[in-house]
Amino acid sequence: MPELPDVEGFRKVLKSCAKGRVVQRVDVRDTGVLHGMSTRRLRDALVGRRFTEPERHGKWLLARTGGPTLLLHFGMTGQLACARPDDVVEAHNRVLFTLGGGRQLRYRDQRKLQGLWLADDDFEAARLLAGQGPDALAVDRAEFEAALSSHRGRVKTVLTDQSVLAGLGNLLADEVLWRARLRPTVRASDLTEADRRRLYTGMRRTLRSAVTAGCVPPRDSWLTGHRDDPAPACPRCRTLLRRSRMAGRSTVWCPRCQPDGS
DNA sequence: TCCACTGTTACTCA
DNA sequence: CTGAGTAACAGTGG
Known part of the structure; x- marks a missing residue:
């Protein structure tokens, strides 16, 4: 599914669901979507942090916190959804972020062709996106x-x-x-x-x-x-x-x- | 069983 | 170095 318009939609989901909210817990139901990090490191980086204004570059979504940044790529079948923590967990829900305010952000992906990356700071986030050309929506x-x-x-x-x-x-x-x-x-x-x-x-x-x-x-x-x-x-x-x-x-x-x- | 699929990358060949 | 083609990743569905 995801090309730029889909990811832009996920950015809006992330913004309305998570911006300003504290991460209370992180459930990794399939470690296959984590790249270069363990469940432990993901939790340590995010739990207690508050999501800020999210950004998108091309097909990448950046979930910023003011400290570490979570980078999400959706491959061909990924999605991002906002749910309540007690909503039934659907098939292919790979990572659940329980937030304050009774929200839960869910990274869902059938094929697991891409996944989640973690950057400890803005410098590292920029490095992960270094190979990307200008964003198709922003390019003049x-x-x-x-x-x-x-x-x-x-x-x-x-x-x-x-x-x-x-x-x-x-x-x-x-x-x-x-x-x-x-x-x-x-x-x-x-x-x-x-x-x-x-x-x-x-x-x-x-x-x-x-x-x-x-x-x-x-x-x-x-x-x-x-x-x-x-x-x-x-x-x-x-x-x-x-x-x-x-x-x-x-x-x-x-x-x-x-x-x-x- | 075979093939296709909105993505990316490592590898080969020219 | 550039460009093009392929397989591979993983999972489902026609």
Whole structure:
């Protein structure tokens, strides 16, 4: 599930559930999601601390406390939910943070492809995110265009490379390229000035709607709404959509709306 | 049983 | 060094 819009939704969950509240206890129900730390170290770092304003960078969520920072990554199936401590614990609830005020923050993840990291201070938190490109929601046009122009790979691969631009995943990249009428296989460095402008604008608009929805919405008027159709048709021109694989990910595009460029 | 899946990374090859 | 492809991680579902 999680791409930037989903993680932005989790940031809001974290804020409304945990900001200003003290961590009373931490239950690790599956240590497989802890990276570079033990249950003991996680408890020692967080119990008694109060969560402050959370932040997001790309697909990373930062739960700050003024001291240590908990970094959360949701892989493909992770979620963050706010519950009451006595609510029934669902399947795949891996870590439970019981907070003051009768709240419980729950990190849930089916596949455990990513998980939780702990940074003892802001310096270490920054170091964990050092490889990330600019956040896709915060990046300005100039920075965006510079990042694209400096890579000769296919534009879809570049858009989903978190070290170039942080936040876009497989669905969003397809959606943005479709909206900007660009074929995913075009070389990023071959994009014209007009292409890059359309791409930036398309990304902003797509992200804005998706953040409001809290996910990449499978709307009928979006490409994403048709990925799983048996014979998917372009919502704009009704042409049969094409499906292929790029960098091991399924890629969907419209052969008519997204011309070759040549 | 086989295949796919909104993520990331280590590894190979060109 | 760059870019592209693959398997692997783990779990579920069609």
